[in-house]
Amino acid sequence: MNCPRIEVDLRKLRHNTRTVVERLKGRGIRVTGVTKAVCGHPAIAQAMLDGGAEGLAEARLSNVKRLRRAGMTCPITLIRTPLLSQVDNIVQVCEVSYNTEISVIAALAAAALRQNKVHGVILMAEMGDLREGIMPQDIGYIGQQVVDMPGVALKGIGANFACLSGIVPTATKMQALTALANEVEGQCGPFLETVSGGNSANLPWAFSSRATGRINDLRIGEAILLGMDPITGDQIGGLFRDTFTLVAEVIETDAKPVSPLLGAADPAPTIIRLVPATSETTRIILALGNQDVDVAGLSMPAGSTLIGATSDHLVIGTIDPKLCVGSEMRFQMNYSALIRAMAAPDIQTNLHNDRPGSQEIDANGPEKHLALV
Numbered sequence: 568m569n570c571p572r573i574e575v576d577l578r579k580l581r582h583n584t585r586t587v588v589e590r591l592k593g594r595g596i597r598v599t600g601v602t603k604a605v606c607g608h609p610a611i612a613q614a615m616l617d618g619g620a621e622g623l624a625e626a627r628l629s630n631v632k633r634l635r636r637a638g639m640t641c642p643i644t645l646i647r648t649p650l651l652s653q654v655d656n657i658v659q660v661c662e663v664s665y666n667t668e669i670s671v672i673a674a675l676a677a678a679a680l681r682q683n684k685v686h687g688v689i690l691m692a693e694m695g696d697l698r699e700g701i702m703p704q705d706i707g708y709i710g711q712q713v714v715d716m717p718g719v720a721l722k723g724i725g726a727n728f729a730c731l732s733g734i735v736p737t738a739t740k741m742q743a744l745t746a747l748a749n750e751v752e753g754q755c756g757p758f759l760e761t762v763s764g765g766n767s768a769n770l771p772w773a774f775s776s777r778a779t780g781r782i783n784d785l786r787i788g789e790a791i792l793l794g795m796d797p798i799t800g801d802q803i804g805g806l807f808r809d810t811f812t813l814v815a816e817v818i819e820t821d822a823k824p825v826s827p828l829l830g831a832a833d834p835a836p837t838i839i840r841l842v843p844a845t846s847e848t849t850r851i852i853l854a855l856g857n858q859d860v861d862v863a864g865l866s867m868p869a870g871s872t873l874i875g876a877t878s879d880h881l882v883i884g885t886i887d888p889k890l891c892v893g894s895e896m897r898f899q900m901n902y903s904a905l906i907r908a909m910a911a912p913d914i915q916t917n918l919h920n921d922r923p924g925s926q927e928i929d930a931n932g933p934e935k936h937l938a939l940v
């Protein structure tokens with residue numbers, strides 16, 4: 568089989584999605600599945616929908632186009648502020664976009680009028696993360712302009728946390744967003760259909776017993792893809808951590824000394840990690856490198872240690888005698904490793920269990936359906 572490759576267990580992905588969807592349903596919050604980490608891979612997006620996500624969200628127009636080309640007809644929301652240069656295409660393929668710039672909203676409105684459409688606008692509020700967002704005190708005024716503008720409709724407000732500055736979405740922040748939603752409605756008129764509280768980092772708050780107020784949507788990627796809490800890096804209870812597995816092939820095993828030679832040509836500080844030079848430790852090389860994946864985000868199997876990586880080589884010290892030339896090594900990935908690996912042209916994506924069915928009842932069912940993409 569092709570190496571390197573990513574094996575995706577879509578049954579586990581559906582399970583993760585369904586688990587989060589069910590837990591949030593009781594709290595009055597729907598899940599929008601975020602596909603940007605997997606470059607808008609249509610089968611992965613479909614698994615999120617099969618698991619109960621109500622729609623999809625993407626950061627890039629190119630990924631939305633990929634989803635539409637694959638025939639996906641569900642609502643797709645653009646969650647990165649639209650590029651002024653892409654408004655026509657965005658109105659064509661997205662029902663709604665998150666916005667922070669009135670000039671962009673005006674351009675979206677003009678594009679929508681040209682296409683005989685009404686484009687939905689969600690205004691992003693800045694609530695501490697200091698990435699995208701309008702200052703809360705300005706949202707009512709901007710919302711009023713959106714309401715008065717033909718071609719666009721004010722659909723809601725949203726906030727984002729824990730991305731740039733690591734600001735945690737606390738109950739206090741969520742109360743502030745609820746208050747903001749009520750204020751904006753008071754000022755601008757229309758009922759806000761969507762009050763989107765944030766991303767995977769909001770789940771500890773959403774799973775708690777704190778009042779959810781007006782928050783009725785979360786945009787979830789990492790938690791359902793990797794079963795991980797992005798703030799703590801811990802596994803989320805009840806979710807699979809191993810939906811994605813990266814498989815790479817061993818191309819060299821040898822008996823080189825594991826410590827770098829003194830007086831080597833390059834005086835730059837090496838990133839080489841020393842592995843105890845025991846007789847059982849072998850140094851192996853895999854056909855995988857920095858160009859394919861964030862190697863620091865790979866979890867090493869027991870008995871193996873990362874020694875270093877270059878653009879095309881991954882060097883590992885291992886005590887596993889089965890890792891000979893031609894054999895495969897399997898890794899779990901963190902978010903940073905996943906996003907780069909999914910975008911790497913040399914890594915194939917293999918889908919397992921791509922059909923929902925009766926086996927879904929048994930979370931560990933034996934059914935294996937393999938499809939290549």
Ligand SMILES: *Cc1c(COP(=O)(O)O)cnc(C)c1O
Pocket residue numbers: 601603626646647727765766767768786787788789790797
């Ligand atoms: C990436 C992103 C998300 C999803 O974040 P996860 O941590 O993957 O759940 C949600 N909203 C916005 C604006 C994003 O950029």
